[in-house]
Amino acid sequence: MEMTESYHLAKNIKYMRLQRKYSQEQLARRADIPRTTLSNLESGTGNPSLRTLVSLAKGLRVSVEELLSPPHREVELIKKQDLPLEERGKVCITKILPEVRSGFAIDRVKIEARGRMKGAPHKVGTKEYLCPLKGSVTLFLEGDAYIVKAGDLLIFPGDHHHSYQNSGDSVVEFISIVSLPH
Missing domain, CATH: 1.10.260.40 (lambda repressor-like DNA-binding domains)
Known part of the structure; x- marks a missing residue:
């Protein structure tokens, strides 16, 4: 060989x-x-x-x-229009990683003015990272409210009930990273 x-x-x-x-x-x-x-x-x-x-x-x-055969290239370009997109009323979620890789899910989320999105609790031990790109988003977690502004990062337990709210008059856009336990 x-x-x-x-x-x-x-x-x-x-x-x-x-x-x-x-x-x-x-x-x-x-x-x-x-x-x-x-x-x-x-x-x-x-x-x-x-x-x-x-x-x-x-x-x-x-x-x-x-x-x-030679392995597939490790570089993969996925065009914006080819990324999975989910629309729910005032919320638009783009899967930045089309499938969960190495225990991570990364989404770009847009919430229209006065919109709200309920998050489902994940597996015990899951961590979530919330990083607004534009505007500010309020995260409600187990009765507490956290206002997270563009450029800030909020890390929270993803295995608790939580929801996201845009209290502003313009679209808010943020990155959501879900890190599943190993």
């Missing part, structure tokens, strides 16, 4: 395994290969047989060709 194919294989296996949230042990069981073999392949030091490649491809539900 050429050096470049070993490199591609190592990068692809690790990327696909992590993407599917498998541990090395889980993937080794799914592919019916020893974990040490998988570890060697991920480090780029293994020299797999065709049978091992086929087993690994089946375990990952991809083709052998996908395992050996």
